Amino acid sequence: MNQEHWYKLKTPEHIISPSLLVYPERILQNIRTMIDMAGGTTNLRPHIKTHKCAEIIALQMEQGIHKFKCATIAEAELLASCNAPDVLLAMQPVGANLNRFVSLTKNFPDSQFSTLVDNKTTCDRIAAIAEKNNITIAVYIDLNVGMNRTGIVPSSEAIGLYKDISENSFLSIQGLHAYDGHIRNPDPASRKIACDTTFEKVEALKEQLLAAGLPKPIIIAGGSPSFPFHCRRNDVVKSPGTALLWDCGYGDLFPEMKFIPAAVLLTRILSKPKAGILCFDLGHKSIAPEMAFPRVKFLTLEHGKQIGQSEEHLVVEYDDLKVLEVGECHYAIPKHICPTVAKYDSLLVVEDGQVSKEWKVAARNQKISI
Template sequence: MTRETQEDWYLISNADQLDSPALVFYPDRIAENIVRLKNRINDITRLRPHVKTHKNPEITNMMIEAGIHKFKCATIAESEMLGICKAPDVLLAYQPVGPKIHRFIQLIRDYPDTKFSCLLDNAVSLKAIAAAAAEAGLTVDVFLDLNVGMNRTGIAPDENAVLLYQQISAEPGVNALGLHAYDGHIHDDSMDVRKEKWQLALDGILYVNQEIIAAGLPKPVVVAGGTPTFPLYAAFDDVECSPGTFILWDKGYQDAFAEQEYLTAALVISRVISISGSGTITVDLGHKSVAAENELPRRVYFLNAPQAKFIGQSEEHLVLDAGADNGFEIGDVLYGLPIHICPTVALYGTAALVQDQEISGEWKITARERKINI
């Protein structure tokens, strides 16, 4: 029986050795997800996975050993974790401002085995980053951040974006590498709807790209997309792709994006700590233990209690209606599949490892910290 069909793949025979709540990783399934990602693109050099999901050096090293050498991240700590792993190419998909500029410059100095770059979307930040780089005697690689519909950061993909790119190219202290576009607003269940919205985003990217080339500048590198649009960009040869959630997967993406068959590879473990009334149980999985940005019923799915209904959650407790005669007793273990794994991982300092259905060690979630050294 394969891991895809083995219904009890998640069970831990020595779960009594694991305090709860706990985050657990299944390394064999993580390794399989890396293989599946590689098989979904024509050229491995076009992969630039985002590490925000796992924030972990061991998983990063698994990808490096698998031949993936480009990465994307969102924080200085994630950047430094990648530098510690000697990842060859790292894009900080964030525009450094204030003290973060100097931290970024320090990263470049302290981790010479890694080629770092960052984002820009305005002339003020351009001048600040270029001045800091010049003062340090460095040239900083930058990508122009395009707003293709998420309306969070970035410049609209029009003639002003082309002008800003030309300004970057002419500014001492920085080097214009290319274009970055994150389309996190595109997460529809329907692939047809996703494709329609993706085409609008792609049209903007292509317009700016073509105008830059027409202006006589080198062809930009294009880094675009996340997990929901990965299959679309993967089929488009001139784009580096940045999925992140694929590495651990979660219930939200499992339900929404059936065309992407990755394995869920991380769970949260909790225990029944109280029983009150007919069918009502309380487990030790509060706001601090699983991502709570979604409405209450959309935070976690219990593999061994799939019919459980959510009554309430507080910082350290989750109250469930498990149904009459549910059979649960004080101390029983519940295996929770997070709806959103990325912020869930960030709630834990370590993840226990499960191999052959036994706890076999733990990995530190190194980049959950805001600061490692720099």
């Protein structure tokens, strides 16, 4: 297959559209790039929210990655069923998920589970359910370092929470978790300054904890945009996610990063309703619809402008209809791959220009069995 057209299928006529194609050699290249940037696997804890797929977990484990991060109980269960030794649920468990988390620890004793907390009320509830089940639950304190989505601001309150956890016999304090997803400046130098400035708060908190005689915290920091900068820190665990499959959203924002697209949408022209308009079968149900246009980067359509989308349709203005026919196959990289993967039951695996197998998106839903 021509390297320029690496994404194309030799015989696409029998493949349903829309479909999400994945390319194992490119995924493996991204995994190796990730490991190389991190200086090995010791301080690497990739997030599986992007792919939710057992086969991609296996690819990572074959490369020596054994610590993982996830967002749902289903993703945690998937990791445990893949024999992942170390699983962090990076979503504070509340409501029914408290009991589900305990069930995970009982059903998969060979995996070490941990989770996040950011307030004393939830901490007390986790401790109570641990005591009831005569187990110890490992926790990290989730820090709000500027995204204002979850976490506790690095402060005396955070120190008090850390101390409370360290003194509770049913909890095991592990460290600090700091997700800086708000840092997205496309200029690498400016992004590094923002990342380093934000991380100073985490380092200051760590020093305060040590000065207070509390256990030394493991620090887990960052996502894909800040990954290159956290890789320069020796004593920090890095947790990229999107980097495994990459997308045109991050690719356009951060062209200096060496990750490559490893997932491509196969789509077809549904209709040419009038001159200058094409309609593709890429509606809200097929790609993440929360981004502004363009929502995909066409690899086979050079000068189209995406102007509308509904449940089943993507409408594109185009200025040369003579070479394009209804039913014609096209390829596009999603702007946001993580929620796009969740639209599909399975990923179609492409090897040597052919669909060779399917990989189930096993943790697509909120529940597998627990």
